[in-house]
Amino acid sequence: xxxMFEKYLVIMKLNDLNDDERHVFDLIQKNExxxxxxxxASRKARVNCLDRNGMTPxxxxxxxxxxxxxxxxxxHDADPNSNEHAQGYTALMFAALSGQxxxxxxxxxxxxxxxxxxxxxxxxxxxSEMAAFVGQHECVSVINNYIxxxxxxxxxxxxxxxxxxxxxxxxxxxxxAITKTHxxxxxxxxxxxxxxxxVLNYRKKFLYVIDRLFERQLRCKESNEVMSLxxxxxxxxxxxxxxxxxxxxDSGGAIPHLLHLYAKYLLKMENVDRVRPNLETLLRNAVRAxxxxxxxxxxxxxxxxxxxxxxERPSAYEYIAQALFGQRMATTTHFCTVCGVANSTKxxxxxxxxxxxxxCQKFDWSTHKKxxxxxxxxxxxxxxxxxxxxxxxxxxxxxxxxxxxxxxxSKSITSNSADLEDxxxxxxxxxxxxxx
Numbered sequence: 001x002x003x004m005f006e007k008y009l010v011i012m013k014l015n016d017l018n019d020d021e022r023h024v025f026d027l028i029q030k031n032e033x034x035x036x037x038x039x040x041a042s043r044k045a046r047v048n049c050l051d052r053n054g055m056t057p058x059x060x061x062x063x064x065x066x067x068x069x070x071x072x073x074x075x076h077d078a079d080p081n082s083n084e085h086a087q088g089y090t091a092l093m094f095a096a097l098s099g100q101x102x103x104x105x106x107x108x109x110x111x112x113x114x115x116x117x118x119x120x121x122x123x124x125x126x127x128s129e130m131a132a133f134v135g136q137h138e139c140v141s142v143i144n145n146y147i148x149x150x151x152x153x154x155x156x157x158x159x160x161x162x163x164x165x166x167x168x169x170x171x172x173x174x175x176x177a178i179t180k181t182h183x184x185x186x187x188x189x190x191x192x193x194x195x196x197x198x199v200l201n202y203r204k205k206f207l208y209v210i211d212r213l214f215e216r217q218l219r220c221k222e223s224n225e226v227m228s229l230x231x232x233x234x235x236x237x238x239x240x241x242x243x244x245x246x247x248x249x250d251s252g253g254a255i256p257h258l259l260h261l262y263a264k265y266l267l268k269m270e271n272v273d274r275v276r277p278n279l280e281t282l283l284r285n286a287v288r289a290x291x292x293x294x295x296x297x298x299x300x301x302x303x304x305x306x307x308x309x310x311x312e313r314p315s316a317y318e319y320i321a322q323a324l325f326g327q328r329m330a331t332t333t334h335f336c337t338v339c340g341v342a343n344s345t346k347x348x349x350x351x352x353x354x355x356x357x358x359x360c361q362k363f364d365w366s367t368h369k370k371x372x373x374x375x376x377x378x379x380x381x382x383x384x385x386x387x388x389x390x391x392x393x394x395x396x397x398x399x400x401x402x403x404x405x406x407x408x409x410s411k412s413i414t415s416n417s418a419d420l421e422d423x424x425x426x427x428x429x430x431x432x433x434x435x436x
Contacts, residue, residue, distance in 0.1 A: 017051070020044040025051050028060045033069050040076060047078045054084040055094075062091045062110070065100030070109060080115040088121040096131035096139040101343065104138040107131075111146045111180075137329030138182075138342050145182040145230055145324075147213065152176045155209045167202060174199045175209050178238075184230055184324070185317065185340025186282055187263045189237040194259040203242070210235045218292055225297040229290065230324055236286040267338065267367055271374040275315045283316035297323055313382065338364050351376035 024045040027036040036057075039045040048056055058078040061069040070091075074080065083090050092115040095106040107127070111117065118126055131139040152175050157163040174196045178189070193199065199206050214235055217228035244262040245255055253261070266279045287305060290298050301323045305316050317340065322330040329342070336344040336356035344356040350372040355361040361368075368375075 015050045015052075015054075017049055018044075021046065021049045022051075024049075024057060025055075025060060028057060028064060028066065028069065031064060031066060033066060036069065037072055040072070047073050047076050048082065050082075050084055054086050055089075056082050056084075056091070058082070058091045059085065059089070059094050062095035062106055063098050065095070065098045065102045065106060067102045067106055067109070070095075070106055074109065074113045080110050080113045081119065083119065083121075087123070090119055090121075090127065091115060092117065092119075092127040092143070093121060093130055096127045096136055096143070097134055099134065099136055101345075103136060104142045104342075107139050107142045108146070108180075111143070112149075117143050117146060135328075137326060137333065141182040141325045141329060141342075145180070145227065147176070147180045147227075149173075149176045149180075151213065152179060152209060155212050156205065167205065171199060171202050171206075175206060178234060179210060179213055179231065182230070182325070183339070183341060184233050184237075184320075185335075186237045186240075186266060186279065188339040188341065189234060190241050190259050190263045190266075191339060193238065193241060194256050194263075197255055200242075200255065207235070207238065210238065218295065225295050226324055228292070228295070229297055229301075232290050233286050233320070236289060237282070240282060263363070264367075267364055269367060269371055271371045273371070274311060274313050274378055277311065280310065280316055283320065284310070287316065287320070313378070336360055348372060351379060353379075 020039050021044075024036050024039050027033075027039070036045075040047055040057075045057070047058070050056060051060075056078065058070065058073045058080065059082070061073060080091050092107060092110045095103055095110060098106075117128065120126055121130075125133075128140050128143040131137075131143065149172070153172060156167050156172055156175065177196075178192055178199075210231060214228060214231035217224045217231065241259060241262055244265075245258045248258050248261070251258075266282060267276055268278055269276045284305060287298075287301055292298060301319060304319045304322075308314060308319075317335075318330060321335065321340075325333075325342075333342045334344050334354035335342055337353045338355060338360040341356035344354040346355040346357065346361065347353065348355070348361070348368065353368075353375060355364070
């Protein structure tokens with residue numbers, strides 16, 4: 001009883017706002033970040049104060065997808081698990097609902113800060129379930145694929161400070177970074193090792209931790225097939241990249257250079273190719289090598305990939321994305337054609353292939369410039385086939401004769417292209433284009 005009363009008093013104090021604290025909520029709402037930060041820095045506003053709805057400044061910053069402010073508040077002891085909101089919403093739930101380009105990254109930042117992924121609101125929904133309901137599929141993927149750093153630490157230092165060997169904090173952080181991510185494209189994994197070569201100083205332990213995390217997913221009471229497949233793919237890609245490096249060390253090239261060569265090898269294609277053959281081979285081999293054949297997810301994925309002849313589209317990565325992230329995200333999200341990053345906003349001017357950055361576009365250019373026109377033709381053919389299939393599947397119904405007459409009479413209608421407006425469809429997904 002005393003504990004509950006003390007908690008009540010704390011909440012009452014947090015609700016007792018001064019003028020600066022009332023003002024700071026207005027500033028966050030207006031995205032006036034600098035002025036809000038100055039109020040927190042001068043201690044005129046508390047980082048965990050509550051507005052009349054029970055929202056903290058962190059809750060509101062998450063809903064506004066203000067990444068800088070979210071990081072600032074967490075660095076200054078904001079509580080990522082406050083659920084004093086009237087409906088029991090947490091900061092992670094607000095981030096998952098915000099629907100902004102930064103939302104998925106903010107979800108990751110909150111999880112790194114210790115946000116509880118499985119806490120439920122007043123209607124019994126988790127942040128992941130709420131994100132799925134509003135169509136924020138990358139947020140769903142980030143939350144569901146997350147692995148806490150505690151799990152990684154236990155494998156690196158099984159006896160804590162008394163472990164036989166103590167590894168640097170940086171190694172722990174990097175091992176956690178590659179296992180917690182939902183970005184599992186082979187080239188993305190290679191880029192990670194390239195940018196963080198120091199993990200290879202402890203190569204044996206690095207591979208061991210990923211392998212142990214993978215094995216745990218199907219050997220516990222509540223098996224997680226999606227997480228198991230994700231970790232297996234990461235482990236397989238790391239092993240293959242290191243095999244390539246080992247077999248080419250005699251060439252005298254540095255490890256980062258050899259990793260880039262391997263990424264280039266995977267991305268290689270000719271203008272007659274419909275997919276990147278080396279990448280497709282690696283992906284199919286990775287799925288085939290998955291050791292737990294009794295897994296329903298594995299069986300479904302194998303059957304789906306087997307339906308497509310090697311060299312044809314959809315690629316194996318598209319099937320893997322559906323298996324890991326769900327069909328909705330896989331079909332409505334533009335994945336970078338180089339590293340597979342979701343929601344890539346840049347496009348090749350010629351063929352409209354998506355890229356996540358100028359760096360990825362430059363990295364691919366030596367290959368892509370030879371294939372751009374043929375890729376554009378392939379994508380046009382696929383779009384035409386998709387459109388025709390949907391038209392053919394439209395049911396005519398009992399009044400098909402009247403409908404046919406109506407269609408016949410409409411052929412006399414002419415249109416003037418000058419009357420049509422130019423519409424920017426660069427940000428629309430394929431699904432949205434078909435809907436309109």
